[in-house]
Amino acid sequence: MEIPYKTYLTENEVPDAWYNMRADMKVKPSPLLNPATLKPVTAEEAEHIFCKELVRQELDAETPWFPIPKEIRDFYRMFRPSPLIRAYFLERALGTPAKIYYKFEGNNTSGSHKLNSAIAQAYYAKQQGLKGVTTETGAGQWGTALSMACAFFGLDCRVYMVKCSYEQKPFRREVMRTYGAQVTPSPSMLTEVGKRINAEHPGTTGSLGCAISEAVEDAVTHEGYRYVLGSVLAQVLLHQSIIGLEAKAAMDKLGVKPDVIIGCAGGGSNLGGLISPFMGEKLRGENDYRFIAVEPASCPSLTRGRYAYDFCDTGKVCPLQKMYTLGCDFIPSANHAGGLRYHGMSATLSELYAQGLMEAKSVKQTDVFEAATLFARTEGTLPAPESSHAIRAAIDEALECKRTGEAKTILFGLTGTGYFDLVAYQKFNDGVMGDYIPTDEELEASFAKLPPVG
Amino acid sequence: MEIPYKTYLTENEVPDAWYNMRADMKVKPSPLLNPATLKPVTAEEAEHIFCKELVRQELDAETPWFPIPKEIRDFYRMFRPSPLIRAYFLERALGTPAKIYYKFEGNNTSGSHKLNSAIAQAYYAKQQGLKGVTTETGAGQWGTALSMACAFFGLDCRVYMVKCSYEQKPFRREVMRTYGAQVTPSPSMLTEVGKRINAEHPGTTGSLGCAISEAVEDAVTHEGYRYVLGSVLAQVLLHQSIIGLEAKAAMDKLGVKPDVIIGCAGGGSNLGGLISPFMGEKLRGENDYRFIAVEPASCPSLTRGRYAYDFCDTGKVCPLQKMYTLGCDFIPSANHAGGLRYHGMSATLSELYAQGLMEAKSVKQTDVFEAATLFARTEGTLPAPESSHAIRAAIDEALECKRTGEAKTILFGLTGTGYFDLVAYQKFNDGVMGDYIPTDEELEASFAKLPPVG
Numbered sequence: 070m071e072i073p074y075k076t077y078l079t080e081n082e083v084p085d086a087w088y089n090m091r092a093d094m095k096v097k098p099s100p101l102l103n104p105a106t107l108k109p110v111t112a113e114e115a116e117h118i119f120c121k122e123l124v125r126q127e128l129d130a131e132t133p134w135f136p137i138p139k140e141i142r143d144f145y146r147m148f149r150p151s152p153l154i155r156a157y158f159l160e161r162a163l164g165t166p167a168k169i170y171y172k173f174e175g176n177n178t179s180g181s182h183k184l185n186s187a188i189a190q191a192y193y194a195k196q197q198g199l200k201g202v203t204t205e206t207g208a209g210q211w212g213t214a215l216s217m218a219c220a221f222f223g224l225d226c227r228v229y230m231v232k233c234s235y236e237q238k239p240f241r242r243e244v245m246r247t248y249g250a251q252v253t254p255s256p257s258m259l260t261e262v263g264k265r266i267n268a269e270h271p272g273t274t275g276s277l278g279c280a281i282s283e284a285v286e287d288a289v290t291h292e293g294y295r296y297v298l299g300s301v302l303a304q305v306l307l308h309q310s311i312i313g314l315e316a317k318a319a320m321d322k323l324g325v326k327p328d329v330i331i332g333c334a335g336g337g338s339n340l341g342g343l344i345s346p347f348m349g350e351k352l353r354g355e356n357d358y359r360f361i362a363v364e365p366a367s368c369p370s371l372t373r374g375r376y377a378y379d380f381c382d383t384g385k386v387c388p389l390q391k392m393y394t395l396g397c398d399f400i401p402s403a404n405h406a407g408g409l410r411y412h413g414m415s416a417t418l419s420e421l422y423a424q425g426l427m428e429a430k431s432v433k434q435t436d437v438f439e440a441a442t443l444f445a446r447t448e449g450t451l452p453a454p455e456s457s458h459a460i461r462a463a464i465d466e467a468l469e470c471k472r473t474g475e476a477k478t479i480l481f482g483l484t485g486t487g488y489f490d491l492v493a494y495q496k497f498n499d500g501v502m503g504d505y506i507p508t509d510e511e512l513e514a515s516f517a518k519l520p521p522v523g
Numbered sequence: 524m525e526i527p528y529k530t531y532l533t534e535n536e537v538p539d540a541w542y543n544m545r546a547d548m549k550v551k552p553s554p555l556l557n558p559a560t561l562k563p564v565t566a567e568e569a570e571h572i573f574c575k576e577l578v579r580q581e582l583d584a585e586t587p588w589f590p591i592p593k594e595i596r597d598f599y600r601m602f603r604p605s606p607l608i609r610a611y612f613l614e615r616a617l618g619t620p621a622k623i624y625y626k627f628e629g630n631n632t633s634g635s636h637k638l639n640s641a642i643a644q645a646y647y648a649k650q651q652g653l654k655g656v657t658t659e660t661g662a663g664q665w666g667t668a669l670s671m672a673c674a675f676f677g678l679d680c681r682v683y684m685v686k687c688s689y690e691q692k693p694f695r696r697e698v699m700r701t702y703g704a705q706v707t708p709s710p711s712m713l714t715e716v717g718k719r720i721n722a723e724h725p726g727t728t729g730s731l732g733c734a735i736s737e738a739v740e741d742a743v744t745h746e747g748y749r750y751v752l753g754s755v756l757a758q759v760l761l762h763q764s765i766i767g768l769e770a771k772a773a774m775d776k777l778g779v780k781p782d783v784i785i786g787c788a789g790g791g792s793n794l795g796g797l798i799s800p801f802m803g804e805k806l807r808g809e810n811d812y813r814f815i816a817v818e819p820a821s822c823p824s825l826t827r828g829r830y831a832y833d834f835c836d837t838g839k840v841c842p843l844q845k846m847y848t849l850g851c852d853f854i855p856s857a858n859h860a861g862g863l864r865y866h867g868m869s870a871t872l873s874e875l876y877a878q879g880l881m882e883a884k885s886v887k888q889t890d891v892f893e894a895a896t897l898f899a900r901t902e903g904t905l906p907a908p909e910s911s912h913a914i915r916a917a918i919d920e921a922l923e924c925k926r927t928g929e930a931k932t933i934l935f936g937l938t939g940t941g942y943f944d945l946v947a948y949q950k951f952n953d954g955v956m957g958d959y960i961p962t963d964e965e966l967e968a969s970f971a972k973l974p975p976v977g
Contacts, residue, residue, distance in 0.1 A: 074600035146528035147903040178905040220900040240945035446674040449601040491694035
């Protein structure tokens with residue numbers, strides 16, 4: 070059978086339940102801790118901040134399958150199933166015997182996989198009878214996805230957007246406004262924490278940590294609002310399992326088994342989603358696969374971080390989580406993959422990495438854009454800088470196959486498109502893009518500030 | 524049978540030949556005229572400017588089917604088949620008994636249907652052994668599509684981009700550069716016509732007409748180069764017939780027949796492509812359909828223009844064509860659908876309209892963005908301003924069905940996405956978007972300058 074360039078599942082073949090990878094882990098990820106008591110966060114505590122059903126999903130490390138509600142499946146039909154694509158033209162350009170496949174999540178207006186979880190989180194907020202949700206956004210993909218989801222369910226959506234992004238990325242902001250979201254530059258004068266930061270740092274252009282703190286304060290001080298988050302959390306990995314479940318169903322249909330599965334990793338939601346069903350087989354001893362998490366050399370949480378309890382946010386208002394971290398005060402040098410500039414990593418992925426079930430590598434920004442350009446010119450799609458980390462690693466694997474003559478099957482996740490990242494491409498095209506790698510001293514200084522827990 | 528939200532043809536079901544609508548027209552479109560001799564343009568004359576095979580397609584009004592070469596079909600696999608989508612959520616929001624379908628051409632990096640013809644034109648240039656092609660671009664969709672196509676075949680691509688767009692739309696420019704194109708702001712100092720215009724109008728920000736003249740001069744003065752154009756011409760409608768052929772194949776598969784088919788119309792390539800096979804049935808007396816061309820009230824060539832011979836370009840270097848035109852010197856007031864700001868209309872569509880086989884209507888810009896916003900919030904995808912003209916008309920038809928209780932089947936073309944049009948959305952979101960409608964006096968003044976031909 071000739072493998073088609075693109076494989077779409079039929080709407081009937083689309084999975085109707087999410088898979089919870091933790092259920093098959095013998096050693097589970099460590100529990101979230103309340104920073105005040107250093108005891109595991111209870112459902113009751115968490116429900117002040119998060120939606121009830123999402124808390125249930127977050128704290129459940131035992132149930133393997135969660136049925137996807139019909140309303141969410143209906144919304145998924147607008148942009149799912151996403152295609153599984155055989156990269157014939159990239160293979161030809163590389164002259165490799167490797168067979169390269171990618172699961173493309175960018176064919177929707179949010180431009181990335183974020184919509185998979187945004188619609189789920191909006192749905193549960195609606196189910197709970199809430200008026201709306203609050204969140205933060207940096208580069209803007211998550212804010213866009215959440216705006217689209219809230220528009221669909223008629224929920225109010227309040228997005229705190231890091232002020233420098235708000236000003237420098239007006240287009241993302243306008244997409245959110247078009248979907249009816251209220252977008253506020255952070256730090257704002259709408260919250261106490263925002264007022265305090267503006268007073269202490271006049272003229273500040275904000276940070277993701279500050280925006281999280283504002284969004285959380287907004288949620289907990291307004292009746293009928295909760296805070297939602299687009300990555301890192303176990304609930305988000307659960308929703309993103311749809312990526313891997315579809316990819317695996319399509320590959321099974323084609324009679325193809327990947328040898329190595331590659332994804333970029335910021336907070337870990339895309340990678341965690343992509344590998345879920347494959348990792349499930351590995352955990353249950355049914356099949357073996359190599360998994361590679363790819364992170365920027367400028368923000369190398371898995372490859373150079375500590376496995377320790379740390380705050381999920383720079384503002385230190387969120388629970389503590391055991392994860393690979395560079396320290397919640399670590400500010401990664403400027404890089405153009407905003408979605409990968411996170412100091413920590415999903416607790417689930419961290420534990421899998423600690424157990425040696427997954428590999429990790431870091432790649433330099435200029436090498437990433439070189440791969441992105443080759444990919445664009447051969448496969449057509451202009452990739453997001455984040456996704457291009459996975460492309461770089463996939464190309465490196467394919468070139469290694471060329472050297473050894475092995476015809477491995479490679480699967481990687483193409484999480485999104487780069488249509489709002491042209492400033493970065495321009496820097497690369499003009500030959501003025503830099504590479505930024507933290508020194509050991511910088512990292513040690515950051516580790517020294519980790520909270521003394523566990 | 525329940526109609527799925529999205530219908531994709533399998534790769535085997537994708538059409539393998541383009542359909543030439545002119546073949547079934549009893550009265551053919553009038554021939555292109557050489558402006559110097561006022562005699563029909565010969566193949567030999569045209570081949571100085573255009574690729575040989577494309578000239579053959581342009582001048583052939585008799586052959587109904589042109590096989591699509593394998594290399595083009597291979598490239599099509601990267602972004603085709605495009606989905607036929609049932610707009611369930613829009614229907615629900617409108618509360619209409621109408622059944623709305625749209626053929627979505629925006630899921631590729633050029634962001635529109637332009638790639639369908641760009642890859643064909645690049646292929647024939649490569650076949651002819653050319654080094655490269657030249658073209659002009661205004662808003663940038665066509666330039667982007669051509670850059671992608673040229674990167675695929677290793678052709679040099681020289682794009683003359685209207686200077687104000689070059690400066691105001693740096694992102695489109697960077698996409699083209701990422702695909703290896705040489706993008707020059709027009710008027711430039713690279714051509715005689717550019718130098719002359721710069722000398723006569725110091726500080727000018729250029730025009731599409733000037734950019735066309737530069738691109739044509741570049742092609743005819745350089746060995747191994749030809750000029751290519753992204754709309755208006757019969758060859759472009761031929762390539763774009765893939766849109767309609769796929770749409771019809773998908774509807775046939777679903778057992779559905781559209782009552783009315785709607786497309787936005789600038790030069791006419793998307794509309795001509797979408798209606799082709801349906802119009803073929805109407806011309807042969809096999810089936811009847813209503814066709815509606817939708818144009819901006821600010822540039823109403825069909826609804827308020829003259830059916831006369833006119834220049835295809837403002838620079839008056841291209842052949843004369845009989846078409847509905849506002850006059851080649853007509854400068855439409857600023858509007859945000861750059862792809863619809865063309866003074867004339869495809870000769871084929873003009874003749875069909877003159878024969879009463881197709882309707883036309885014009886819509887106001889603010890009404891278009893109101894429709895675009897409703898569409899984005901219900902169907903997910905943020906539409907291009909051009910495409911949103913068709914959305915507006917489709918919504919109006921569906922609301923008329925709501926009034927009368929008729930359950931008509933509506934098909935419209937969603938040509939592209941609005942990811943590079945956020946300045947326009949911002950104006951609409953801020954409530955500062957205007958409507959511009961030319962006065963009768965303005966149009967009469969423009970008509971008075973039409974060339975005295977025929």
